[in-house]
Amino acid sequence: TIGRLVYDLGNGQWNIPALRTLLEELLLQNHQIDNYEVCHTFEKIGARTMVLNAQRLVVAFAENEPLIILAIEDITERALADATLRASQERLRHAADAAGLTYIEIDFALGRIRTAENFATVMGYVPPTDDAADIAVGTRFLLERVVAADRPRVEAALQEFFNGARLGKISYLVCGDDQIERFIEARWSTENGQDGKPLRGFVTYLDITEVKRAEAHIKLMMAEVNHRSKNLLAVVQSVAQQTAKHADPAAFVARLADRIGGLTTSQDLLVKNNWCGVDVSELVAGQLAHFKDLVGRRILLMGPPARLNPAAAQGIGMALHELATNASKYGALSNDVGRVHISWQVTDGPMPAFTMRWLEEGGPKVVTPTRHGFGQMVIGRMVESAVDGTVDIDYRESGLSWNLRAPADDTMERKRKDAFVLNANH
Numbered sequence: 001t002i003g004r005l006v007y008d009l010g011n012g013q014w015n016i017p018a019l020r021t022l023l024e025e026l027l028l029q030n031h032q033i034d035n036y037e038v039c040h041t042f043e044k045i046g047a048r049t050m051v052l053n054a055q056r057l058v059v060a061f062a063e064n065e066p067l068i069i070l071a072i073e074d075i076t077e078r079a080l081a082d083a084t085l086r087a088s089q090e091r092l093r094h095a096a097d098a099a100g101l102t103y104i105e106i107d108f109a110l111g112r113i114r115t116a117e118n119f120a121t122v123m124g125y126v127p128p129t130d131d132a133a134d135i136a137v138g139t140r141f142l143l144e145r146v147v148a149a150d151r152p153r154v155e156a157a158l159q160e161f162f163n164g165a166r167l168g169k170i171s172y173l174v175c176g177d178d179q180i181e182r183f184i185e186a187r188w189s190t191e192n193g194q195d196g197k198p199l200r201g202f203v204t205y206l207d208i209t210e211v212k213r214a215e216a217h218i219k220l221m222m223a224e225v226n227h228r229s230k231n232l233l234a235v236v237q238s239v240a241q242q243t244a245k246h247a248d249p250a251a252f253v254a255r256l257a258d259r260i261g262g263l264t265t266s267q268d269l270l271v272k273n274n275w276c277g278v279d280v281s282e283l284v285a286g287q288l289a290h291f292k293d294l295v296g297r298r299i300l301l302m303g304p305p306a307r308l309n310p311a312a313a314q315g316i317g318m319a320l321h322e323l324a325t326n327a328s329k330y331g332a333l334s335n336d337v338g339r340v341h342i343s344w345q346v347t348d349g350p351m352p353a354f355t356m357r358w359l360e361e362g363g364p365k366v367v368t369p370t371r372h373g374f375g376q377m378v379i380g381r382m383v384e385s386a387v388d389g390t391v392d393i394d395y396r397e398s399g400l401s402w403n404l405r406a407p408a409d410d411t412m413e414r415k416r417k418d419a420f421v422l423n424a425n426h
Helices: 018-030 076-098 118-121 135-145 151-162 209-245 249-272 280-287 289-293 310-329 376-387
Strands: 033-042 045-055 067-075 101-107 114-115 167-175 181-192 198-207 299-300 339-347 353-361 390-396 399-407
Touching: 018 033, 018 045, 033 118, 045 076, 045 390, 101 118, 114 198, 114 280, 118 181, 118 198, 135 151, 135 167, 135 390, 151 167, 151 198, 181 209, 249 280, 249 310, 280 289, 280 310, 289 310, 310 399, 376 399
Parallel strands: 299 339
Antiparallel strands: 033 045, 045 067, 101 114, 101 198, 167 181, 181 198, 339 353, 353 399, 390 399
16 A cells, blocks of 8 residues: 555554554664564454564655555464464473483484484483584494493494384483483384485484383382292291191191281281381280280280381291280180280390390289190290290299390391392393
Protein backbone atom coordinates (compact mmCIF):
# COMPACT_ATOMS: atom_id res chain seq x y z
CA THR A 1 0.00 0.00 0.00
CA ILE A 2 1.81 3.08 -1.27
CA GLY A 3 1.34 6.46 0.28
CA ARG A 4 -0.43 5.31 3.46
CA LEU A 5 0.86 5.40 6.99
CA VAL A 6 1.82 1.98 8.15
CA TYR A 7 -0.05 2.52 11.43
CA ASP A 8 -3.30 2.97 9.48
CA LEU A 9 -3.15 -0.49 7.92
CA GLY A 10 -5.81 -2.95 9.01
CA ASN A 11 -8.03 -0.28 10.52
CA GLY A 12 -5.27 0.77 12.87
CA GLN A 13 -4.52 -2.71 14.16
CA TRP A 14 -0.85 -2.28 13.28
CA ASN A 15 -0.49 0.74 15.51
CA ILE A 16 1.47 -1.27 18.06
CA PRO A 17 4.63 -0.48 20.11
CA ALA A 18 6.74 -3.21 18.49
CA LEU A 19 6.15 -1.85 14.98
CA ARG A 20 6.73 1.75 16.06
CA THR A 21 10.08 0.75 17.62
CA LEU A 22 11.15 -0.98 14.41
CA LEU A 23 10.19 1.86 12.10
CA GLU A 24 11.63 4.60 14.27
CA GLU A 25 14.96 2.73 14.41
CA LEU A 26 14.80 2.18 10.65
CA LEU A 27 14.05 5.76 9.81
CA LEU A 28 16.53 7.25 12.24
CA GLN A 29 19.46 5.00 11.34
CA ASN A 30 18.62 4.69 7.67
CA HIS A 31 19.20 0.93 7.38
CA GLN A 32 17.26 -2.20 6.69
CA ILE A 33 15.96 -4.63 9.30
CA ASP A 34 15.55 -8.33 8.62
CA ASN A 35 13.39 -10.95 10.32
CA TYR A 36 12.03 -8.76 13.11
CA GLU A 37 9.63 -11.00 15.04
CA VAL A 38 6.49 -9.47 16.49
CA CYS A 39 3.99 -11.27 18.74
CA HIS A 40 0.72 -9.40 19.17
CA THR A 41 -2.93 -10.03 19.86
CA PHE A 42 -4.93 -8.42 17.10
CA GLU A 43 -8.55 -7.39 17.56
CA LYS A 44 -9.98 -9.48 14.73
CA ILE A 45 -7.53 -12.35 14.20
CA GLY A 46 -6.32 -12.90 17.74
CA ALA A 47 -2.76 -13.75 18.85
CA ARG A 48 -0.38 -13.99 15.92
CA THR A 49 3.36 -14.15 15.36
CA MET A 50 4.65 -12.04 12.48
CA VAL A 51 8.05 -11.56 10.88
CA LEU A 52 8.74 -8.09 9.52
CA ASN A 53 11.39 -7.13 6.97
CA ALA A 54 11.80 -3.43 6.26
CA GLN A 55 14.07 -1.29 4.10
CA ARG A 56 14.13 2.48 3.62
CA LEU A 57 13.94 3.64 0.05
CA VAL A 58 16.72 5.83 -1.24
CA VAL A 59 14.39 7.78 -3.57
CA ALA A 60 11.19 9.05 -2.07
CA PHE A 61 7.99 9.15 -4.04
CA ALA A 62 6.91 12.31 -2.28
CA GLU A 63 8.98 15.27 -1.30
CA ASN A 64 10.17 15.26 2.32
CA GLU A 65 8.26 12.06 3.05
CA PRO A 66 10.53 9.05 3.63
CA LEU A 67 9.14 5.83 2.27
CA ILE A 68 9.87 2.26 3.22
CA ILE A 69 9.28 -1.19 1.84
CA LEU A 70 7.71 -3.38 4.56
CA ALA A 71 7.14 -7.12 4.13
CA ILE A 72 4.97 -8.90 6.71
CA GLU A 73 4.85 -12.71 7.00
CA ASP A 74 2.48 -14.55 9.35
CA ILE A 75 4.52 -17.40 10.91
CA THR A 76 2.11 -18.24 13.74
CA GLU A 77 1.66 -21.91 12.79
CA ARG A 78 5.38 -22.37 12.21
CA ALA A 79 6.21 -20.71 15.52
CA LEU A 80 3.74 -22.97 17.33
CA ALA A 81 5.24 -26.02 15.63
CA ASP A 82 8.76 -24.88 16.62
CA ALA A 83 7.65 -24.32 20.22
CA THR A 84 6.00 -27.74 20.31
CA LEU A 85 9.16 -29.33 18.91
CA ARG A 86 11.36 -27.57 21.49
CA ALA A 87 9.07 -28.68 24.31
CA SER A 88 9.11 -32.24 22.99
CA GLN A 89 12.90 -32.20 22.76
CA GLU A 90 13.11 -30.86 26.31
CA ARG A 91 10.83 -33.63 27.61
CA LEU A 92 12.91 -36.19 25.73
CA ARG A 93 16.08 -34.77 27.23
CA HIS A 94 14.66 -34.99 30.76
CA ALA A 95 13.47 -38.55 30.11
CA ALA A 96 16.90 -39.54 28.79
CA ASP A 97 18.61 -37.99 31.82
CA ALA A 98 16.26 -39.81 34.20
CA ALA A 99 16.77 -43.12 32.40
CA GLY A 100 20.56 -42.72 32.21
CA LEU A 101 20.47 -42.74 28.40
CA THR A 102 22.72 -40.86 25.99
CA TYR A 103 23.83 -41.25 22.37
CA ILE A 104 26.32 -40.37 19.66
CA GLU A 105 25.87 -39.83 15.90
CA ILE A 106 28.62 -40.81 13.49
CA ASP A 107 29.20 -39.58 9.95
CA PHE A 108 31.61 -42.09 8.44
CA ALA A 109 32.03 -40.11 5.23
CA LEU A 110 33.31 -37.08 7.14
CA GLY A 111 34.92 -39.14 9.90
CA ARG A 112 33.14 -37.14 12.58
CA ILE A 113 31.23 -37.89 15.81
CA ARG A 114 28.55 -35.74 17.42
CA THR A 115 27.61 -36.43 21.05
CA ALA A 116 24.45 -35.70 23.04
CA GLU A 117 24.48 -32.91 25.63
CA ASN A 118 24.13 -35.37 28.53
CA PHE A 119 26.93 -37.69 27.37
CA ALA A 120 29.29 -36.79 30.23
CA THR A 121 26.53 -37.20 32.83
CA VAL A 122 25.78 -40.77 31.74
CA MET A 123 29.27 -41.97 30.78
CA GLY A 124 31.23 -40.19 33.50
CA TYR A 125 33.76 -38.51 31.23
CA VAL A 126 33.82 -35.45 28.99
CA PRO A 127 34.06 -36.33 25.29
CA PRO A 128 36.16 -34.32 22.80
CA THR A 129 34.93 -30.75 23.05
CA ASP A 130 34.64 -29.96 19.33
CA ASP A 131 31.13 -29.71 17.89
CA ALA A 132 31.98 -32.70 15.75
CA ALA A 133 34.98 -34.68 16.96
CA ASP A 134 37.14 -37.00 14.92
CA ILE A 135 36.07 -40.69 15.04
CA ALA A 136 39.56 -41.85 15.95
CA VAL A 137 39.78 -39.38 18.85
CA GLY A 138 36.34 -40.33 20.18
CA THR A 139 37.17 -44.05 19.94
CA ARG A 140 40.42 -43.53 21.82
CA PHE A 141 38.60 -41.57 24.55
CA LEU A 142 36.20 -44.48 25.03
CA LEU A 143 38.79 -47.27 25.05
CA GLU A 144 40.95 -45.42 27.56
CA ARG A 145 38.06 -45.49 30.03
CA VAL A 146 36.85 -49.05 29.47
CA VAL A 147 38.20 -51.27 32.27
CA ALA A 148 41.10 -53.46 31.17
CA ALA A 149 39.21 -56.73 31.54
CA ASP A 150 36.51 -55.59 29.09
CA ARG A 151 38.68 -53.74 26.59
CA PRO A 152 39.30 -56.69 24.20
CA ARG A 153 35.56 -57.32 23.87
CA VAL A 154 34.86 -53.64 23.23
CA GLU A 155 37.61 -53.46 20.61
CA ALA A 156 36.10 -56.48 18.83
CA ALA A 157 32.63 -54.88 18.92
CA LEU A 158 34.02 -51.62 17.53
CA GLN A 159 35.61 -53.55 14.68
CA GLU A 160 32.24 -55.08 13.83
CA PHE A 161 30.65 -51.63 13.95
CA PHE A 162 33.26 -50.06 11.66
CA ASN A 163 32.95 -53.01 9.25
CA GLY A 164 29.26 -52.26 8.75
CA ALA A 165 27.44 -54.63 11.13
CA ARG A 166 23.97 -53.09 10.98
CA LEU A 167 22.90 -53.91 14.53
CA GLY A 168 24.81 -54.79 17.68
CA LYS A 169 24.86 -54.70 21.46
CA ILE A 170 27.54 -55.00 24.14
CA SER A 171 27.80 -54.37 27.89
CA TYR A 172 30.97 -53.27 29.66
CA LEU A 173 32.38 -51.27 32.55
CA VAL A 174 33.77 -47.78 32.13
CA CYS A 175 35.71 -45.85 34.77
CA GLY A 176 34.76 -42.18 34.59
CA ASP A 177 36.88 -39.14 35.27
CA ASP A 178 35.34 -39.21 38.77
CA GLN A 179 36.85 -42.72 39.27
CA ILE A 180 33.37 -44.23 39.55
CA GLU A 181 32.74 -47.43 37.59
CA ARG A 182 29.56 -47.51 35.51
CA PHE A 183 28.04 -50.52 33.81
CA ILE A 184 27.08 -49.41 30.29
CA GLU A 185 24.94 -51.18 27.72
CA ALA A 186 25.73 -49.93 24.20
CA ARG A 187 23.48 -50.59 21.19
CA TRP A 188 24.25 -49.49 17.66
CA SER A 189 22.71 -49.34 14.22
CA THR A 190 24.31 -48.32 10.95
CA GLU A 191 23.16 -47.15 7.53
CA ASN A 192 25.38 -48.77 4.92
CA GLY A 193 26.12 -47.89 1.32
CA GLN A 194 25.80 -50.26 -1.66
CA ASP A 195 29.33 -51.49 -1.03
CA GLY A 196 28.32 -52.55 2.49
CA LYS A 197 30.45 -49.93 4.16
CA PRO A 198 28.79 -47.76 6.82
CA LEU A 199 27.71 -44.25 5.91
CA ARG A 200 26.11 -43.17 9.18
CA GLY A 201 25.88 -44.73 12.60
CA PHE A 202 23.86 -44.18 15.76
CA VAL A 203 24.92 -45.55 19.17
CA THR A 204 22.93 -45.39 22.42
CA TYR A 205 24.54 -45.79 25.83
CA LEU A 206 22.40 -46.83 28.79
CA ASP A 207 23.69 -46.79 32.37
CA ILE A 208 22.55 -50.15 33.81
CA THR A 209 24.71 -50.06 36.95
CA GLU A 210 21.74 -50.23 39.33
CA VAL A 211 20.24 -53.13 37.37
CA LYS A 212 23.50 -55.06 37.64
CA ARG A 213 23.77 -54.26 41.33
CA ALA A 214 20.27 -55.61 41.86
CA GLU A 215 21.11 -58.77 39.89
CA ALA A 216 24.29 -59.25 41.94
CA HIS A 217 22.33 -58.74 45.15
CA ILE A 218 19.70 -61.30 44.12
CA LYS A 219 22.42 -63.79 43.18
CA LEU A 220 24.12 -63.23 46.53
CA MET A 221 20.84 -63.66 48.39
CA MET A 222 19.98 -66.85 46.47
CA ALA A 223 23.37 -68.32 47.38
CA GLU A 224 22.77 -67.30 51.00
CA VAL A 225 19.29 -68.86 51.00
CA ASN A 226 20.69 -72.06 49.50
CA HIS A 227 23.41 -72.22 52.15
CA ARG A 228 21.05 -71.50 55.03
CA SER A 229 18.42 -73.92 53.72
CA LYS A 230 20.96 -76.74 53.75
CA ASN A 231 21.95 -75.81 57.30
CA LEU A 232 18.33 -75.68 58.38
CA LEU A 233 17.56 -79.07 56.85
CA ALA A 234 20.57 -80.52 58.65
CA VAL A 235 19.29 -79.12 61.95
CA VAL A 236 15.77 -80.48 61.32
CA GLN A 237 17.22 -83.88 60.46
CA SER A 238 19.24 -83.89 63.69
CA VAL A 239 16.20 -82.82 65.73
CA ALA A 240 14.11 -85.60 64.18
CA GLN A 241 16.75 -88.27 64.75
CA GLN A 242 17.47 -87.27 68.33
CA THR A 243 13.78 -86.89 69.20
CA ALA A 244 13.07 -90.35 67.81
CA LYS A 245 15.78 -91.88 70.00
CA HIS A 246 14.21 -90.70 73.24
CA ALA A 247 10.47 -90.78 72.54
CA ASP A 248 7.93 -93.50 72.01
CA PRO A 249 6.11 -93.48 68.65
CA ALA A 250 3.01 -91.85 70.10
CA ALA A 251 4.92 -88.88 71.57
CA PHE A 252 7.42 -88.57 68.73
CA VAL A 253 5.19 -86.59 66.33
CA ALA A 254 4.01 -84.10 68.93
CA ARG A 255 7.50 -83.54 70.37
CA LEU A 256 9.05 -83.17 66.93
CA ALA A 257 6.37 -80.70 65.81
CA ASP A 258 6.93 -78.66 68.99
CA ARG A 259 10.68 -78.44 68.45
CA ILE A 260 10.36 -77.61 64.76
CA GLY A 261 7.90 -74.90 65.79
CA GLY A 262 10.58 -73.34 67.96
CA LEU A 263 13.07 -73.53 65.12
CA THR A 264 10.51 -71.93 62.79
CA THR A 265 10.09 -68.99 65.17
CA SER A 266 13.78 -68.18 64.94
CA GLN A 267 13.66 -68.57 61.15
CA ASP A 268 10.69 -66.21 60.87
CA LEU A 269 12.51 -63.56 62.88
CA LEU A 270 15.62 -63.90 60.72
CA VAL A 271 13.60 -63.59 57.51
CA LYS A 272 11.76 -60.58 58.94
CA ASN A 273 15.13 -58.94 59.59
CA ASN A 274 16.55 -59.89 56.16
CA TRP A 275 18.97 -62.34 57.77
CA CYS A 276 20.77 -59.43 59.41
CA GLY A 277 20.44 -60.85 62.90
CA VAL A 278 17.77 -60.73 65.62
CA ASP A 279 17.55 -58.57 68.71
CA VAL A 280 17.80 -60.69 71.89
CA SER A 281 14.59 -59.27 73.36
CA GLU A 282 12.75 -60.05 70.13
CA LEU A 283 14.08 -63.61 70.12
CA VAL A 284 13.06 -64.17 73.76
CA ALA A 285 9.58 -62.78 73.10
CA GLY A 286 9.19 -65.04 70.07
CA GLN A 287 10.27 -68.22 71.82
CA LEU A 288 8.12 -67.45 74.87
CA ALA A 289 5.09 -66.33 72.88
CA HIS A 290 2.90 -68.98 74.56
CA PHE A 291 3.69 -67.35 77.91
CA LYS A 292 3.35 -63.70 76.85
CA ASP A 293 0.71 -63.06 79.54
CA LEU A 294 3.29 -63.95 82.18
CA VAL A 295 5.99 -61.60 80.90
CA GLY A 296 6.50 -58.80 83.38
CA ARG A 297 4.82 -60.73 86.21
CA ARG A 298 6.35 -64.19 86.43
CA ILE A 299 8.79 -64.00 83.51
CA LEU A 300 11.18 -61.14 84.16
CA LEU A 301 13.48 -59.88 81.41
CA MET A 302 16.55 -57.69 81.80
CA GLY A 303 19.22 -56.81 79.26
CA PRO A 304 20.49 -54.08 76.91
CA PRO A 305 19.76 -53.87 73.18
CA ALA A 306 21.90 -56.58 71.58
CA ARG A 307 21.66 -58.17 68.15
CA LEU A 308 22.55 -61.82 67.62
CA ASN A 309 23.90 -63.13 64.32
CA PRO A 310 21.83 -65.77 62.46
CA ALA A 311 23.73 -68.81 63.77
CA ALA A 312 23.54 -67.59 67.36
CA ALA A 313 19.84 -66.73 66.99
CA GLN A 314 19.09 -70.27 65.81
CA GLY A 315 21.09 -71.98 68.55
CA ILE A 316 19.99 -69.73 71.41
CA GLY A 317 16.41 -69.74 70.10
CA MET A 318 16.25 -73.55 70.27
CA ALA A 319 17.73 -73.49 73.79
CA LEU A 320 15.19 -70.90 74.97
CA HIS A 321 12.35 -72.95 73.48
CA GLU A 322 13.59 -76.11 75.24
CA LEU A 323 14.04 -74.29 78.57
CA ALA A 324 10.54 -72.79 78.34
CA THR A 325 9.00 -76.19 77.52
CA ASN A 326 10.76 -77.86 80.43
CA ALA A 327 9.80 -75.02 82.79
CA SER A 328 6.13 -75.38 81.85
CA LYS A 329 6.21 -79.14 82.44
CA TYR A 330 8.50 -79.58 85.41
CA GLY A 331 9.85 -76.23 86.54
CA ALA A 332 8.88 -72.75 87.67
CA LEU A 333 6.07 -72.31 85.11
CA SER A 334 4.37 -75.57 86.04
CA ASN A 335 2.62 -73.99 89.06
CA ASP A 336 0.98 -70.64 89.80
CA VAL A 337 3.75 -68.93 91.76
CA GLY A 338 7.09 -69.83 90.15
CA ARG A 339 9.11 -67.22 88.32
CA VAL A 340 11.77 -67.17 85.61
CA HIS A 341 14.49 -64.52 85.36
CA ILE A 342 16.06 -64.11 81.92
CA SER A 343 18.99 -61.70 81.63
CA TRP A 344 21.76 -61.00 79.16
CA GLN A 345 24.60 -58.56 78.65
CA VAL A 346 27.56 -57.80 76.40
CA THR A 347 30.83 -57.05 78.17
CA ASP A 348 33.64 -54.94 76.76
CA GLY A 349 37.35 -55.39 77.23
CA PRO A 350 40.18 -57.22 75.49
CA MET A 351 37.87 -60.21 74.92
CA PRO A 352 34.28 -58.95 74.58
CA ALA A 353 31.73 -61.57 75.56
CA PHE A 354 28.00 -62.22 75.40
CA THR A 355 26.41 -63.80 78.48
CA MET A 356 22.87 -65.01 79.06
CA ARG A 357 21.21 -66.46 82.14
CA TRP A 358 17.97 -68.41 82.74
CA LEU A 359 17.17 -68.68 86.46
CA GLU A 360 14.05 -70.35 87.88
CA GLU A 361 12.63 -69.98 91.38
CA GLY A 362 9.46 -70.88 93.21
CA GLY A 363 8.77 -74.04 91.27
CA PRO A 364 8.72 -77.67 92.39
CA LYS A 365 11.86 -79.09 93.97
CA VAL A 366 14.42 -79.74 91.24
CA VAL A 367 15.95 -83.18 90.87
CA THR A 368 19.07 -83.71 88.78
CA PRO A 369 18.07 -85.81 85.76
CA THR A 370 19.52 -89.30 85.57
CA ARG A 371 19.05 -89.59 81.80
CA HIS A 372 20.46 -87.11 79.30
CA GLY A 373 18.05 -86.83 76.38
CA PHE A 374 17.90 -84.59 73.36
CA GLY A 375 16.65 -81.66 75.41
CA GLN A 376 19.89 -81.72 77.37
CA MET A 377 21.81 -81.68 74.09
CA VAL A 378 19.82 -78.66 72.84
CA ILE A 379 20.51 -76.51 75.91
CA GLY A 380 24.06 -77.77 76.13
CA ARG A 381 26.25 -78.97 73.27
CA MET A 382 24.11 -77.60 70.43
CA VAL A 383 24.00 -74.03 71.70
CA GLU A 384 27.69 -74.19 72.65
CA SER A 385 28.53 -75.23 69.09
CA ALA A 386 26.36 -72.47 67.59
CA VAL A 387 28.16 -69.67 69.45
CA ASP A 388 31.53 -71.31 70.21
CA GLY A 389 30.75 -70.81 73.89
CA THR A 390 30.27 -72.69 77.16
CA VAL A 391 27.11 -73.55 79.09
CA ASP A 392 26.90 -74.12 82.82
CA ILE A 393 23.77 -75.90 84.10
CA ASP A 394 23.03 -76.13 87.81
CA TYR A 395 20.07 -78.23 88.94
CA ARG A 396 19.56 -76.42 92.24
CA GLU A 397 16.70 -77.59 94.44
CA SER A 398 15.27 -74.04 94.39
CA GLY A 399 15.27 -73.85 90.61
CA LEU A 400 17.23 -74.52 87.45
CA SER A 401 20.13 -72.19 86.65
CA TRP A 402 21.38 -72.06 83.03
CA ASN A 403 24.27 -69.80 82.09
CA LEU A 404 25.74 -69.21 78.61
CA ARG A 405 28.99 -67.41 77.88
CA ALA A 406 30.36 -66.89 74.36
CA PRO A 407 32.77 -64.58 72.51
CA ALA A 408 30.93 -61.51 71.23
CA ASP A 409 32.62 -61.90 67.84
CA ASP A 410 30.97 -65.31 67.40
CA THR A 411 27.60 -64.23 68.74
CA MET A 412 26.79 -60.64 67.86
CA GLU A 413 25.73 -59.41 64.43
CA ARG A 414 28.34 -57.22 62.82
CA LYS A 415 27.47 -54.13 60.84
CA ARG A 416 28.13 -55.06 57.26
CA LYS A 417 27.78 -53.69 53.78
CA ASP A 418 26.79 -55.86 50.85
CA ALA A 419 29.67 -56.15 48.41
CA PHE A 420 28.85 -56.49 44.74
CA VAL A 421 31.23 -57.56 42.03
CA LEU A 422 30.09 -56.25 38.67
CA ASN A 423 30.91 -58.72 35.91
CA ALA A 424 30.54 -57.28 32.44
CA ASN A 425 30.50 -60.71 30.82
CA HIS A 426 26.89 -61.26 31.91
